[in-house]
Amino acid sequence: MRLSTYLTFKGDCKTAFQFYARCLRGNIVAMHTYAEAPEDCMQTPPEHRDKIMHARLEVDGQWVMGSDVTPDCPVPFEAIKGAHITLNIDTPEEAERIFQALADNGTVQMPLEETFWAKRFGMLTDQYGVPWMINCEKEE
The missing domain is CATH 3.30.720.110 (Signal recognition particle alu RNA binding heterodimer, srp9/1)
Structure with missing residues (x-):
């Protein structure tokens, strides 16, 4: 079993994960945008296609994952x-x-x-x- 943390961002997931990789000396092993998802899988507004749908940072065998919220999936940022x-x-x-x-x-x-x-x-x-x-x- 692996217990991981999943973070949501308001459009700055990519820069946040790059920052965390530097601070924690970790490796970003996944960084996928909404544009990479199949069209039949997800309808994303054009202004969000370059935002991050899934990111994973590995630090000493542990994972931190995250994504940017979209208008159709507005996870409350304050939930943290x-x-x-x-x-x-x-x-x-x-x-x-x-x-x-x-x-x-x-x-x-x-x-x-x-x-x-x-x-x-x-x-x-x-x-x-x-x-x-x-x-x-x-x-x-």
Whole structure:
């Protein structure tokens, strides 16, 4: 079994996934536009044909997937509220690098710092509106 995260975007899925690939040192293994879907499968307005129907980013064997919403399938963007993507990082140095990278043009809710359970923990919302928790736990 694999547990994956699926994100929806308002037209900037491609740039978001390119950003995440840089920040997380991952590989985009799929990036399909609505224009690539068979015509009998999906009727997409012309202005959305270059938007992303499905993207998949692989990071250390884990997947983050996503797509852009369309007028005929308007997933509420606010549905992500109440959830965060949590990254459990092995070293404080890597936690700091990833936190700073994701925080670029984003909003920090809790600076990355030592806590009673973690060498480093911090919370932010990136420039695409996706909330993240970065956690580098202390040894038990």
